[in-house]
Amino acid sequence: MKPIEKKQVEKMLSQFVGAKVYVHSEATSYMFARNFRIDLTEAFIAGDGPYRVALRYDGHGWLRIEGLTHAELDDQERLLLEGFDDQGRMDVALHLGKEPFPE
Secondary structure: OEEOOHHHHHHHHHOOOOOEEEEEEEEOOOEEEEEEEEEEEEEEEEOOOOEEEEEEEOOOEEEEEEEEOEEEEOOOOOEEEEEEOOOOOEEEEEEEEOOOOOO
16 A cells, blocks of 8 residues: 555546445444445545545435545555554555455
């Protein structure tokens, strides 16, 4: 994974807008969701680092994840966004894919 470049992540997020998307999201020790399928209608990245991403889905709901620091588009074209603390431990994750994530 590489540190987030905001413009690059905006472009990657736009590839999922208008599609049925599977979401994997977690925040260490207090939230976990996997293979939550949504119709993604809008996606935004904001901040100067760490970043936050907001996803509008099904035309009326929002999912917002804060503290993101790194991103990559993997070989299966899934967008992997993660946030790491100053000791290199993952705090948050937001993964988007057009196919379900492995269980």
